[in-house]
Amino acid sequence: MVKVSVGVTIYNVEEYLRECLDSIMNQTFKDFEVIMVDDGSTDNSFNICQEYVARDNRFKLFHQENEGPAGARNTCLKYMHGEYITWIDSDDVVDNNYLERLLEVRATTKADVVQCGKKYIRNGNVYFIVGYEDGFINENGIFELLTDDALKNAFENYFGTIEFCGSLASKKLYKGFTLSQGLIYEDQGNKFKLYLQSSRNVLLLEQLYSYRTREGSIMNSVERGSLKKELNDLQVYTTNWDKLMYYIEISNYNTKEVREAYIKKLDKLSAKVNLSQEDAKIYHEAIDRHKQKISKL
Numbered sequence: 001m002v003k004v005s006v007g008v009t010i011y012n013v014e015e016y017l018r019e020c021l022d023s024i025m026n027q028t029f030k031d032f033e034v035i036m037v038d039d040g041s042t043d044n045s046f047n048i049c050q051e052y053v054a055r056d057n058r059f060k061l062f063h064q065e066n067e068g069p070a071g072a073r074n075t076c077l078k079y080m081h082g083e084y085i086t087w088i089d090s091d092d093v094v095d096n097n098y099l100e101r102l103l104e105v106r107a108t109t110k111a112d113v114v115q116c117g118k119k120y121i122r123n124g125n126v127y128f129i130v131g132y133e134d135g136f137i138n139e140n141g142i143f144e145l146l147t148d149d150a151l152k153n154a155f156e157n158y159f160g161t162i163e164f165c166g167s168l169a170s171k172k173l174y175k176g177f178t179l180s181q182g183l184i185y186e187d188q189g190n191k192f193k194l195y196l197q198s199s200r201n202v203l204l205l206e207q208l209y210s211y212r213t214r215e216g217s218i219m220n221s222v223e224r225g226s227l228k229k230e231l232n233d234l235q236v237y238t239t240n241w242d243k244l245m246y247y248i249e250i251s252n253y254n255t256k257e258v259r260e261a262y263i264k265k266l267d268k269l270s271a272k273v274n275l276s277q278e279d280a281k282i283y284h285e286a287i288d289r290h291k292q293k294i295s296k297l
Contacts, residue, residue, distance in 0.1 A: 001083060002032055002081055002082045003029075003082060003084065004084045004103070005033050005082030005084070005085050006024055006034045006086055007035050008034060008035070008089075009069055010038045010039065010090045011038070011041050011045070016091040016212065017091070021049075021052050023088075023095075023098075025055075026096050027100070028097050033058050033059075033060065033080075033081065034052075035079050037062045037063075037075045039065075046061075062079065068182070068186075070179035070186040073087070082171060084103070084170055085168070085170075086102065088209075092209065092210055094210070098116070098209065101116065101206060102114050102204065103168065106168060108140075109142065111201055112199055113145075113169045113200075113202070114167060114169075115159065115201070116166050116208040117159065118159075119207040119210050144202055145201040148257060150195040151195055151196075151253075152261040154188060154191075154240075154241065154244050155241065155262060155264075157188070162192065165211070173197045173198060186240075188237070189240035189243045192244050193247060196247060227279040227283060231282075231286060234286060266294075
């Protein structure tokens, strides 16, 4: 059994794919496998993946037709044999010591989920994120993330803790695990399932993962500042958050604090929206309807 399975799902990312796969190949920690799933790319992505399979027997490639990001990750899970699982988006890159540091923190903390800090790549420039000093941090730069806080954080995503990428999790948490498909921003509607199974979660503040922001992404595909854009985003968020509430309820987990965090987030969305008076009224009414629904849970 290999120590770590690295999942990479791929769809039309030929411009960035080699940089991503090179960053994995060049890891200081060597005992890993890379499970690549091409989800029906129409560019040169599949051929690029074949190059890496030919160069390094740790890289394995599978192809499927347009099942979406969650479907591609479910396929990855079928072929993973590692003791731990991590995910790297195919247009992102990781530092050379990414796996080494996550495993070191796992060994010292005995955490089921270890999340590292992230930096962002935009237009070729790398930006470090500030604000990681908040919360309880020990002398090793590690943030203790209680399950209650991890679940409530689904509404804010401080430190990127609701994203699969940039984290290392024990494979045992994935037993019987299936990602719900058909969601936009599917991490938000799935990552919390790991926290419901986990005994301990920690955040390593070192920013070892570089996340690429690109125009044309699903969440940026509707005109900004429009009622359509705001209602579209609200629908995406509430669909995922409602799924969180459902899983918490059937897991017999206390929903009170999470429900309060949900309503607080809806209030924040309502307060910050920048629309015309007429459009704002429609948006606020949509928020109020959802708050009433959540209050009854």
